[in-house]
Amino acid sequence: MSAVGMTDALRRLEVMLLIRAYEEKLVEFQRGGAPGTCTSVGQEACAVGVVGALESRDRILTNHRSAGHLIARGADPGRLMAEVLGRVDGYCGGRSGSLHISAKELGVVLTSTIVGGELSMAPGVALAQKMGQGEPGGITAVFFGDGAACEGIFHEALNLAVQWQLPLLFVCENNDWQAFVHRRETMPDNAIADWAAGHGLPVVTVDGNDVEAVHAAAREAVAAIRADGRPHFLELVTYRLRGHFEPDDQAYVDADELARWQARDPLQGIADRLLAQGTLDAAGLAQLRDRVAARIEAAAHFAQASAWPDPRTLTHHVYVEQGARP
Amino acid sequence: MSRMTTEQAIHQALAEEMQRDERVLLVGEGVATKRGDLVRNFGTARVRNTPLAEAIIAGTAVGAAASGLRPVIDLLFAPFLTYAMDALVNSAGKLRYLSGGQFEFPLVAMSMTGSGWCVGAQHNHNLEAMFAHAPGLKVVMPSTVADFKGLLKAAIRDDNPVLFFTDLALLHQEGEVPDVADHLVPLGQAAVRRVGADVTLVSYAKTVGVCLQAAEQLQAQGIAAEVIDLRTLKPLDEATVLRSLRKTGRLVAVTEASGLCGMAAELAALAVTRAFDALRAPVVRLTGPDAPGASSWVLEQAALPTAEAVVEAVQGMLGDAVVVREALATT
Known part of the structure; x- marks a missing residue:
């Protein structure tokens, strides 16, 4: 199947496959001694559905579980892997590692691994857009999890965005896990949507493992923000299929619950649907998988061949060197 | 030379820099309430009152600074900075470095501290060394009226995040300020x-x-x-x-x-x-x-x-x- 003849749905499937293959490669790297990562395995539909609804003039803030958002935005897996491995060809020259990758050229600005950090900065990015910085009509999307919704800054950010009428899309990937604690221990059921609604902005809760449902809801929310300039909130109900941080044996995870969610794997879901619709056949799916695997292998080679940063650059980029401008 | 108080010097610096650069905005608890002339001259979009929530004030400044604006935030009293620490220390101070130099954070965080007002330790705590210890931040703490004006203007023009501390006991002192059009005191010069x-x-x-x-x-x-x-x-x-x-x-x-x-x-x-x-x-x-x-x-x-x-x-x-x-x- 050529990329030209692909439908949007097939493209979304391919990007989800790419994200999964990328993160599986990172797991392999970790087993070989590379730094561990926080994977987003199981949450690919959230990233692909929402990011696909954004335009290049829009801005994205993300968090430590960012691989999906970055790849869905078009990040080069080779440069991402180089960053995770701490090499010079990474998006941040190896200074970020996996946890705080930003790529200004892609509009992926300000990634914070402090849970809630992305929420604290997002209103400012949207305010700058509202005040004329960047291309006209741009909006900001901020990705965070149910863990961040337990931070006080969640409420401060929602309140300010509503009061100041900021063009900001809040995207909560509710994946049931807050590091090593299950969401049931930290909040009442369905609390996130209720908390958000209490701030007086439109809230939609969607099956976060259904990429088409996520995409439809995101398109609607983005269109509404562009039209009314006000914040909207998406809660995407999903599940973290791997541990908090590689390696993680998930001994603390209820096996039945994990099995239930594995049976709802978002990649399998969209693939099954496309196969049933006749949009895709088994050979076509195999072809997609092969293409993705080849890209990831090439990316891995690129990253591993990338040079280490020069230790003499250790203190570069701490300050803007030119200081005050005239 | 003009004779004025520290408070007036700070206000002049803000007004002049807002006049000079439309990307400069003033954000904080009561800034629009207390500085009516700035609201009249520069509008409510650039002089913004906020909820009483230091963490989001500082975080918003960080996001805005990375996106092309030059925010000045008034966090009132230095001990309130502890609520703003994540945005200032983890975001403003570190994300330029962690991003490999992709972003700049030109922002100024103003606060007051020091003995003299009998307000106790939750309004008076000299935290300047804590911020000096954090990479990526600059720290300014003037003593003369002229320096309050010149250093604040320079801090607003600096492309790095600057903590600007005002000693409470100096707020109402009077001093001479040069009448030059642009009285700047460079950061980093004793x-x-x-x-x-x-x-x-x-x-x-x-x-x-x-x-x-x-x-x-x-x-x-x-x-x-x-x-x-x-x-x-x-x-x-x-x-x-x-x-x-x-x-x-x-x-x-x-x-x-x-x-x-x-x-x-x-x-x-x-x-x-x-x-x-x-x-x-x-x-x-x-x-x-x-x-x-x-x-x-x-x-x-x-x-x-x-x-x-x-x-x-x-x-x-x-x-x-x-x-x-x-x-x-x-x-």
Whole structure:
């Protein structure tokens, strides 16, 4: 199947496959001694559905579980892997590692691994857009999890965005896990949507493992923000299929619950649907998988061949060197 | 020269920089309420009252700064900065570096601190050294009215995040400010407030005045003290301090902030690591105690280094030298 003849749905499937293959490669790297990562395995539909609804003039803030958002935005897996491995060809020259990758050229600005950090900065990015910085009509999307919704800054950010009428899309990937604690221990059921609604902005809760449902809801929310300039909130109900941080044996995870969610794997879901619709056949799916695997292998080679940063650059980029401008 | 208070100098700096650069905006609890002329001149979009929520005020400034604006935030009292620490320390201070230099964070975080208003430790806590310890941040703490204006203007033009501390006791002091169109004081340059060859007194904010009083008293005893006002704590003007130490060989570092891991400790380290050969006496630190600020006027004042303590320290350092001079003076 050529990329030209692909439908949007097939493209979304391919990007989800790419994200999964990328993160599986990172797991392999970790087993070989590379730094561990926080994977987003199981949450690919959230990233692909929402990011696909954004335009290049829009801005994205993300968090430590960012691989999906970055790849869905078009990040080069080779440069991402180089960053995770701490090499010079990474998006941040190896200074970020996996946890705080930003790529200004892609509009992926300000990634914070402090849970809630992305929420604290997002209103400012949207305010700058509202005040004329960047291309006209741009909006900001901020990705965070149910863990961040337990931070006080969640409420401060929602309140300010509503009061100041900021063009900001809040995207909560509710994946049931807050590091090593299950969401049931930290909040009442369905609390996130209720908390958000209490701030007086439109809230939609969607099956976060259904990429088409996520995409439809995101398109609607983005269109509404562009039209009314006000914040909207998406809660995407999903599940973290791997541990908090590689390696993680998930001994603390209820096996039945994990099995239930594995049976709802978002990649399998969209693939099954496309196969049933006749949009895709088994050979076509195999072809997609092969293409993705080849890209990831090439990316891995690129990253591993990338040079280490020069230790003499250790203190570069701490300050803007030119200081005050005239 | 125009005579004005620190408060007026700060206001002039804000007005001039907002006039000069439309990307500058002022955000905080009550900024629009208290600075009506700025609202009238620059509009409600650029002068914004906020909810009482320091974390989101600071976070919003960080996001806006990375996106092309140049926010100035007023967080009122320095202890409130602890609510804003994540945005200032983890985001503004680190994300430029972690992103490999992709982003700049031109923002100024203003706050007040210091004894003099009897407001107690949750409104008065000199936290400047904590921020000096955090990479990526600059720290400014002026003493003169002219410097409040010139340093604030320079801080707003700086492309890095700057913590701008106002000593409460200096807010209503009066001083002369140059009438030039653009009175700028560069960050990172200390000022020699008084020239002397016998001892170097280094301080910043209100305790610069303490050092100047001490120098006056010392002069009566025939001792010439040099007084250095750091003005900017980070970047620290090491050259000015070292130049003075090479001349005097004696250092008294004076701060209102407590001593452990503070600016006075840093100055002592600078002296022994970079000018040990020039030192003629052990370095003396005169600092506030390791205790929260009390509200009672008497206790608040008791926490401050005094001119008398500075004089006594200098006399102790000079020791025999003082006696010899006094003997010479009487013959």
